[in-house]
Amino acid sequence: MSDEDLQNNEPVSRLLGELKHVEAPSDFDFGVRARIAAGRPAEKGGFRIPVWLAYGAPLALVLAVGGYFALNSFYSVGDANVPVVALNEKANVAAPIPAPSREVVSAPPVTKPDDQLVVKKPDVVSDSNVVAVKKPIAKDKNAGGGSIDLASRVGRRFHATPQIPAKTVLDLIGAKGSFEADGWRVQSTTPNSLAERSQIQTGDVIESVNGQTVTDKSTLRSNTPLKTVRVRRDGKSVDIVIKN
Amino acid sequence: MAHDIDTLSGTEVSRTSMPEEKRSDHALIEATKSGDEAAFGEIMDRYRSPITNYLYRFLNDYEEAVDLAQETFVRVYFAIDRYHTQFAFSTYIYRIATNLAISEIRRRKRRRLMSLTGLFQSEEDTQVEFQPPDTRKLQDTELVEDERSQIIARAIAALPEKYRIPVILRDIEGRSYDEIAEIMQLGLGTTKSRINRGRGLLKEKLQHYL
Structure with a gap:
């Protein structure tokens, strides 16, 4: 990366620097103290589904349904109307x-x-x-x-x-x-x-x-x-x- | 007796009128470790708005930013014994905030993946729109920004994570390259390269405003 590259992007840097800084709300400290008083860091989102389950469960469901229909069609080979x-x-x-x-x-x-x-x-x-x-x-x-x-x-x-x-x-x-x-x-x-x-x-x-x-x-x-x-x-x- | 009272009063006045010496972050941490709750309050005074602003620019969601900023301080408090002074405290707290924000982004991604539309989203889409812009209106009227600022904010939020973090830290939070490299646990050259790449991506999107 050259200095020229940095200079080319300098306007972007200035643009971002002009953005207004937001402030924390007035009850910020209260919220932190309340969580500390609760005794432990809050678990975000409460109950968590393990990643393997989140990805695996839908996949297993798709395979199960697909497998059912595949086997069903396998055992129904031939014209349905042919005795x-x-x-x-x-x-x-x-x-x-x-x-x-x-x-x-x-x-x-x-x-x-x-x-x-x-x-x-x-x-x-x-x-x-x-x-x-x-x-x-x-x-x-x-x-x-x-x-x-x-x-x-x-x-x-x-x-x-x-x-x-x-x-x-x-x-x-x-x-x-x-x-x-x-x-x-x-x-x-x-x-x-x-x-x-x-x-x-x-x-x-x-x-x-x-x-x-x-x-x-x-x-x-x-x-x-x-x-x-x-x-x-x-x-x-x-x-x-x-x-x- | 009256003299004593005057003397004591004079002493008290002279104490409060003295300019209080600003303690370093490390000193405040040490004081917090020893049970000084006021010291921790002072840490919050120093960092609550910068951290909130950083997370707000990262997530483009004020309420979520406040929530994660508070969680950042809670984690600092409970892990304060594990803090080592070889790092600047600002580096330490920004790293915690960054990790929380990344976790939040991934949680959103998982939630989106579990939805029907998310199941069929291509990899390319997820790279380009790593973080979908949050178009909800802010609750706090003081935070309502003009259209230009909102467009810039959305452009930042749409940057891939690896570019978004250093660009915000550098151009909005004003952290040094060295500190950003420490926060991201990257080399200095890589950090500068990512900042420049992130700016380049923003330049393409914000050409109209430059």
Whole structure:
């Protein structure tokens, strides 16, 4: 720093020197004496938050919220409206042992003005299976069908490969019926359900789902999207692509 | 007896009429250590306004300045046994006041950071506007300054801390370079450099008034 620099800034120095000096208030000494009488220097601001907590708490909160949504999206991979089911490879070998039935309802009946899907009744399942419906399939609140996406997520918590009876799955997509000797005979389709929109008709006999034969003993695994259904109609096999 | 009374009265008169010798800061501190409360009052008489003015220019907030100035004296009082006379008392008290003011600035920064707007404030912003100017009107009408002075005060308050402290101490408080270096615990060259840099920043902002 040179003397020239100092001289260049001399006007600033003079300007600051012209500022009026403020005086301490008349009760200044009283305030000091009062604090001294209190016995210790006052802690500014009272309760103090440690610096690590002041910076760390908001960060931890952001990470917790972000982590929750990240994990949530991770377990919801795929189209929300696609029923995620697949035929169990061992379906014909061993059906789950029926346990005392109980109701598992993850989505209670609700009525929303934005005409989202409403699942009106709980499904009856065994303990080894988890069935629930969360995400909408149809816009019509009276529509049938549904996703077992939530069931998939819930199932992972208790069972490595959650198994769902084929009957339940077919009911969920809106193909009401019963098993006969040659397969699942559709007795009715729920209006605006996946079954109806995919042109599954009353009288069709569902032979396979995603290429896997369906019998009354079949159970389905909930980690593969439901894509195709083969039905027998008027004596002919017809492949139907499930429409969402 | 009357003579005695007159004599005593004359003695008393001569005592009060003598010009009282001004005690040094160190002497007042020593007296305070030995329990002389009046000595501490004299220290306050000497430094309360300079310290208040210094803090006011630092914070641009009169009430906060008074509060911190009082706290400065409280800390001097409770730490008086730890004061060593190798430093000038003025250096010592200005250093305490500076540390308190810096703590206050950081407390404000933390408070601002915790607010929603503070969370997204960039580093560059914090460097340029290290201390946001306090635009509140002063309560004391005697302290109401004209517009020019207020602009200058805001410009000072917006200086980064490392320039603001030495510039105020030098150009407003009139402390020597050596003393400022002691207060800031810096070398003399660094101190002068910061003062000059601070003045340069002010010159850019106050060009209209120069």
